[in-house]
Amino acid sequence: xxxxxxxxxxxxxxxxxxxxxxxxGLVVEFSVPxxxxxxxxxxxxxxxDQSQQTPEVAVNVFMKDIDGLPHLRSHKDIILLxxxxxxxxxxxxxxxxxxxASSFALFDGRISDNFTPYQVSPTFHHLPKDDVFVRRLRNWxxxxxxxxxxxxxxxxxxxxxxxxxxxxxxxxxxxCEVSSGKWVLFVWDGTDAPAVDLKKELGAEELPLQLExxxxxxxxxxxxxxxxxxxxxxxxxxxxxxxxxxxxxxxWVRIRNLHCRTVLGLWKGVLTPQTKIRHLSKDDNSVIExxxxxxxxxxxxxxxxxxxxxxxxxxxEVPNFEQACxxxxxxxxxxxxxxxxxxxxxRFLAVLPSEAKYFRSPSxxxxxxxxxxxxxxxxxxxxxxxxxxxxxxxRLDIDVVAMKMNKLLGVSELxxxxxxxxxxxxxxxxxxxxxxxxxxxxxxxxxxxxxFM
DNA sequence: GTTTAGGGTTCG
Numbered sequence: 469x470x471x472x473x474x475x476x477x478x479x480x481x482x483x484x485x486x487x488x489x490x491x492x493g494l495v496v497e498f499s500v501p502x503x504x505x506x507x508x509x510x511x512x513x514x515x516x517d518q519s520q521q522t523p524e525v526a527v528n529v530f531m532k533d534i535d536g537l538p539h540l541r542s543h544k545d546i547i548l549l550x551x552x553x554x555x556x557x558x559x560x561x562x563x564x565x566x567x568x569a570s571s572f573a574l575f576d577g578r579i580s581d582n583f584t585p586y587q588v589s590p591t592f593h594h595l596p597k598d599d600v601f602v603r604r605l606r607n608w609x610x611x612x613x614x615x616x617x618x619x620x621x622x623x624x625x626x627x628x629x630x631x632x633x634x635x636x637x638x639x640x641x642x643x644c645e646v647s648s649g650k651w652v653l654f655v656w657d658g659t660d661a662p663a664v665d666l667k668k669e670l671g672a673e674e675l676p677l678q679l680e681x682x683x684x685x686x687x688x689x690x691x692x693x694x695x696x697x698x699x700x701x702x703x704x705x706x707x708x709x710x711x712x713x714x715x716x717x718x719x720w721v722r723i724r725n726l727h728c729r730t731v732l733g734l735w736k737g738v739l740t741p742q743t744k745i746r747h748l749s750k751d752d753n754s755v756i757e758x759x760x761x762x763x764x765x766x767x768x769x770x771x772x773x774x775x776x777x778x779x780x781x782x783x784x785e786v787p788n789f790e791q792a793c794x795x796x797x798x799x800x801x802x803x804x805x806x807x808x809x810x811x812x813x814x815r816f817l818a819v820l821p822s823e824a825k826y827f828r829s830p831s832x833x834x835x836x837x838x839x840x841x842x843x844x845x846x847x848x849x850x851x852x853x854x855x856x857x858x859x860x861x862x863r864l865d866i867d868v869v870a871m872k873m874n875k876l877l878g879v880s881e882l883x884x885x886x887x888x889x890x891x892x893x894x895x896x897x898x899x900x901x902x903x904x905x906x907x908x909x910x911x912x913x914x915x916x917x918x919x920f921m
Numbered sequence: 922g923t924t925t926a927g928g929g930t931t932c933g
Contacts, residue, residue: 509925557927562926621930742928
């Protein structure tokens with residue numbers, strides 16, 4: 469032993485099966501610390517070194533205390549594993565933590581003269597010779613072009629249909645605890661998740677504006693992009709105190725094995741115990757590609773939902789706003805103005821009251837609330853009085869109004885259990901009742917919009 | 922004192 473330790477190259481792992489080794493590697497992937505089905509908490513890392521970039525070697529770390537597990541700060545950080553056991557499983561070699569013998573230390577991957585680990589396990593002993601190995605790995609890492617590469621499972625949000633689980637290259641926008649022990653992640657990849665068919669019977673009372681939330685604070689929403697879907701990702705309960713163990717926010721990641729499904733017409737991601745995180749550098753090819761696609765989209769189509777072309781035919785027209793640019797519901801939600809009117813392309817998801825005979829209040833004028841959606845958000849908007857007269861046309865039979873509303877809601881005359889509301893252009897006015905709380909007191913109404921039919 | 926985890930698909 470002495471003052472140095474023997475570090476095994478990853479390519480030589482096969483010679484050490486069932487033995488304890490020391491390894492030094494770049495961490496290219498990690499799982500967020502979580503509860504196991506045994507008695508411990510665990511995190512799974514993937515490491516590479518100068519001798520072997522593929523296959524990446526998986527490292528399983530177990531701890532009685534979740535806070536003691538390695539907490540990676542950045543891509544390409546370095547881990548020194550001491551006395552980890554080499555196991556051969558499913559034709560691959562693994563490094564596995566042993567409670568009696570193993571220890572580890574985490575180092576910043578950037579080149580510097582600082583060789584103090586930023587995290588160590590309790591029994592880790594630093595040896596001066598470690599610095600030499602860390603320096604070598606840093607130099608190699610910073611002189612070798614790396615890329616997270618492409619994944620066979622990578623799917624942008626716009627192509628999510630038909631996939632149960634995907635690898636998602638995305639920016640993490642926000643992490644929060646929505647109720648005691650229930651964590652949610654908000655991610656964005658610059659594309660629009662596809663519109664979802666709704667069950668025919670789903671009415672305004674059943675359709676939430678957001679999943680898992682009564683509403684994000686405006687200060688958080690304000691930092692979200694105005695275009696592209698923000699996917700809500702709920703966190704499996706195995707991730708105890710998730711927010712304390714996942715610190716990557718406003719950075720790009722590849723989330724591997726993210727489960728996706730729809731709930732009440734909204735897309736929802738689920739971070740399962742099988743999910744892994746790959747932190748991506750800003751010059752990773754997949755990040756550059758996403759940002760380039762996004763810029764091209766904005767340049768070519770502005771803030772239209774991506775399934776709409778500028779020449780699309782709608783059931784509606786907006787008489788004084790033909791030349792105005794479209795914007796998104798997220799833009800309206802986060803506008804700093806006290807009042808204004810914007811043109812949007814939306815779907816009419818529901819109306820309240822649901823029956824046409826109640827669209828008018830007892831005193832006569834129309835008074836209803838519609839649930840509107842675009843790829844960025846859902847809102848409730850009033851449709852009433854003169855705006856509703858203009859919308860439907862004046863002096864109409866209730867049956868005609870009902871028929872028109874059904875068409876907007878995508879209710880087909882066929883015996884069909886689902887409906888698919890068509891995209892519709894409309895003007896949405898907004899005003900804030902309280903100037904000291906412009907987002908919290910904001911109301912929306914449809915105006916300056918006419919149905920064709 | 923032992924176990925935990927250890928990746929994966931479907932359509933051209």
